[in-house]
Amino acid sequence: MRLDEPGGAVETAAEPGLPVPRPSDGLLTSGAADKIAELVARAARAPSGLIYFIEGGDRLCLAGAYGLPGLREDAADRPIKGSLAEVVLTGGQPLVVTDLATEPRLPADSPLRAVPGAFLGHPIRDETGEIVGLSCAYDTAPRSWTPEQIAAVAAAAQVSTLVIAEQRARHEVDRQRRFLDTVLDSLHDGVTACDADGRVVLANARMREMWAGERATAAVRDAEAVEGLTDGHGKPIGCGDLPLFRALHGEHLRNEELAFEGRARSTRYYLVDAQPITGPDGRVTGAVQAVQDVTRRRRxxxxxxxxxxxxxxxxxxxxxxxxxxxxxxxxxxxxxxxxxxxxxxxxxxxxxxxxxxxxxxxxxxxxxxxxxxxxxxxxxxxxxxxxxxxxxxxxxxxxxxxxxxxxxxxxxxxxxxxxxxxxxxxxxxxxxxxxxxxxxxxxxxxxxxxxxxxxxxxxxxxxxxxLQRQLARSKNEYLALIGHELRTPLTSISAYTEILGELGPDALATDGPALLEVIDRNTAKLRHIIDELLELSALDTGHAAMTMAPVDLADVVRQSVRRTAEAIDGSPLELTADLPDELMLPGDRRRLQQIVDNLLGNAVKYSPDGGRISVRLTSAGRAAELSVSDTGIGVAPDEREKLFTRLYRSSMVRDRAIPGTGLGLALSRAVVHRHHGTIELSDHEGPGTTVLVRLPLDAR
CATH class of the missing domain: 3.30.450.40 (GAF domain)
Known part of the structure; x- marks a missing residue:
């Protein structure tokens, strides 16, 4: 605002609630500036007092005013140049004007020359001596200013200097506090400080987040401060074990381990550094701790x-x-x-x-x-x-x-x-x-x-x-088969063929048919072994044809049971069957028939001394379960896993010289697997064996 304009002063700020512009640099609050302006007016016995501060180096900003009506809002911020304030601020000395109309320092064209009035101004300096504003009194009529009044305005300027210094110090403290708070709140670690009495005076945002509620700010001697806390070994701690308390008593702690178990047994783990805070005289005035949450690291x-x-x-x-x-x-x-x-x-x-x-x-x-x-x-x-x-x-x-x-x-x-x-x-x-x-x-x-x-x-x-072990074992057993199962019939065929070649016409007519029957029987045995090996290979490689269609497994089992019953009629074997009327599933009927015939054939073959054979077919969940049990010679426990590998024959079978190739169960397993099923030896009470086959009832 320009002081050389009539009516340019702001309206009275005598009412405390009246808002006035504040200096941008925060040198004085509006309330303090208004009070100083009132002191200026009263001390100078003038109707009005004003406090201005320099804004941006070339403008005046009104900070406080007293006793001037007729505020014009655009007068609160005006250039310094061409005003009475310029004289004060440029010269750095008080300006005493008894009559504005005759004041020689006013420009000739200044409107104040046509308005009666008196002005008394004094520069305001900061604690370094730099001019930062203007303290002035204004009267609407020409008058003289006494030395006491001039000294009073100068004293008001000095008061402004002191208040400015104090408020600048407060401003700097507040700025540093905000800076420190911002730095502390940006840390990933929690920070807590206490005074000499153990009262927490600082807890950053991370600390309040980690130790929610009143725990973060509880005094080190409060039981609440240690509730749920344990040391690194899980032992509950007391107030005297708290790192902040120990630091308050002179200890310097590094990487102290703490754990906190929450209400839902969710345990958090911390590493704590703590140390005392000492004053200029070396006495402990408080303590500070930094708490790092290492739960994620521990996890x-x-x-x-x-x-x-x-x-x-x-x-x-x-x-x-x-x-x-x-x-x-x-x-x-x-x-x-x-x-x-x-x-x-x-x-x-x-x-x-x-x-x-x-x-x-x-x-x-x-x-x-x-x-x-x-x-x-x-x-x-x-x-x-x-x-x-x-x-x-x-x-x-x-x-x-x-x-x-x-x-x-x-x-x-x-x-x-x-x-x-x-x-x-x-x-x-x-x-x-x-x-x-x-x-x-x-x-x-x-x-x-x-x-x-x-x-x-x-x-x-x-x-x-x-599979690799089975392959290696199968290879060895296959070689053994070549050396025994294949060589034996080949030897018989070769020997009987040689005998036929040496017989005369009469002996050939008499003994020839019997010799040819032996040759034919051994040839059939070789053909059967070779056919089973080829079929097993085709099943394992997926090349065997499978004709999948809805099949009544109960009917398949029923037919096999009937044929087996006819075959053992008159023998010391008893055959029982527990079958449903119908049990439909997707499958290859011929292959499924092959499985059942093979299992029943084994039960008969490996029960040379008679006994009981039981067949049971049920549905369990979404699978059909077929079990074939016998009371025959059984299988040694250490051979159960090997029984379904190709060419394997158990020790009991070999000891009793029961004929066979060791391919039947391997073929059955391959067919079952092609039907997405399983086959295994299940638990069996007493002598004998139970084979359990599971086949899915739904198409796969």
């Missing part, structure tokens, strides 16, 4: 340990029976969850069965695991169906895929299940359970997906290893 380390334990277990185990419990133990202990299960898929039967389970201490007797789960049912069955991980936040809620009874009695909550597969082929399901409610975590899902992948690779690799 990553545990995850790496889990992966190492899983890899080691799989590398050292010869089979899934030995590897699975160790894998589940590693998973449960790493996650600090309650229970884990590994389910293996029986594709032919359409069910998943538990292969192993592991529970944390105190949980083993509380968790009931079903003996099997059909495809699409239960947690394992559903994951098998959808082929992707499922995270259930609380299994106790309806539609959680876990029975309400199991969830209630086991006290389980969160469940995570993942498919175990090799490529796209489902092999099993890995399930883990927690006794708390956990939200989905990408890191945890990634870890267990990796464990499931390792299990899939292990299962597939073991299958390949088994």
């Amino acid at each position: 990553a380390e545990r995850f790496r340990t889990c992966e190492l334990r899983v890899t080691t277990a799989l590398a050292e185990a010869r089979g899934i029976e030995a590897a699975a419990p160790r894998v589940l133990e590693a998973v449960v202990s790493t996650l600090d969850w309650a229970h884990a299960e590994l389910w293996l898929v029986d594709d032919a039967a359409g069910v998943a069965r538990p292969a192993a389970r592991w529970s944390a201490p105190g949980w083993a007797d509380d968790i009931d695991t079903p003996s099997e789960l059909p495809y699409g049912q239960g947690l394992a069955g559903r994951v098998w169906q959808v082929g992707k991980p499922l995270w259930i936040r609380d299994v106790g809620r309806p539609q959680s895929l876990i029975s309400q009874e199991t969830a209630a009695t086991s006290r389980l909550h969160t469940a995570l299940a993942l498919p175990v597969r090799h490529g796209l082929e489902p092999l099993g399901v890995l399930c883990v359970f927690a006794d708390t409610i956990e939200d989905p975590e990408d890191e945890l899902l990634a870890l267990l997906s990796g464990v499931a992948a390792l299990l899939g690779q292990f299962l597939d690799r073991r299958l390949v290893d088994d």
